[in-house]
Amino acid sequence: MQKIQTSEKIYISQSEIPNAERGVFARVDIKKGEVIETCPIIEVSKDDTAKLNESLLVTYFFYFGKNKERLAITLGFGSIYNHSYKPNATFKIRAKERLNDFIAIRDIKKDEEITFDYKHGNAKDGQPLWFEA
DSSP states (O other): OOOOOOOSSEEEEEOOSTTOOEEEEESSOBOTTOEEEEEEEEEEOHHHHHHHTTSGGGGGEEEESTTSOEEEEETTTTTTOEEOSSOSEEEEEEGGGTEEEEEESSOBOTTOEEEEOTTTTOTTSOOOOOEEO
C-alpha cells in the first residue's frame, strides 16, 4: 500500500457560495495539472446503500463505475469541495487503489475556493447535484 500524506496545499473555511457552508481553499498557488489532494475512498456495498439513502451522508457520495453503479465516500477534504459550473478542479477516482485525486484544471490562486462541477457542465438536465465520476 502506498503512503498517503495530507495535503499542505489546502484548508477549510467558510464558503462564499450561496447555500454552501464550508469549502476547500488553496493555502498556496496551485498550477494547472497539479494534484491538489489525494483522498482515500471507502466503497459502500450495495447492501448498505438502502439504509444510507435517508441519511445526510447521501449528499457526500461519489458515484463511479462504468454505469455509475458503485458508491464511495471520499475521506480527507474530498467530500467538502463545493460545486461550480465554472470549476477550477476536477477529480479522478482510482478504484483499484481506493483513492480519489483532486486535480487543478487551471491555475488556482492562494485563498481561492477550490470547486469542481458535480454535473460535468450539464446545468439544465433537471437532476440534483450529485457527485459522479
